[in-house]
Amino acid sequence: MTVPSPTGSVFAVLSASKPLIGLTTYRQRSQTGVWDVEAAFLPAEYFDAVNRAGGIAVLIPPQEIDAEGAKRIMSGLDGVVICGGRDVNPAAYGQEAGEFTDKPDLKRDALELALYEIEIGRAHV
Secondary structure (H helix, E strand, C coil), X not given: CEEECCCCCEEECCCCCCCEEEEECEEEEEEECCEEEEEEEXXXXXXXXXXXXXCXXXXXXXCCCCHHHHHHHHHCCCEEECCCCCCXXXXXXXXXXXXXXXXXXXXXXXXXXXXXXXXXXXHXX
């Protein structure tokens, strides 16, 4: 089913019985076919699990975002999974990197922390 949006464009209406679940992704160099580019990706196990549980997976790539952008993303989702990846920057919780700490992905850390803050706020309403 499609309906007009407030701006006049048409978009699909998804079944209300299937929740939209955001999944945070990696962003790094990837090679496939003729491509050798920065890409956002996630192992299929993550979105397959959301689908098996009855949800619709929505991939959220690392990007610069502010609190308003995070609110906008979360307003369209029923939940979010902050997927595994590199170590979170220890400076985010007042620590220094250890000997075996991964080099952090600062864009991913910022996005995931912003989404987390919005989701925790929604849970306490």
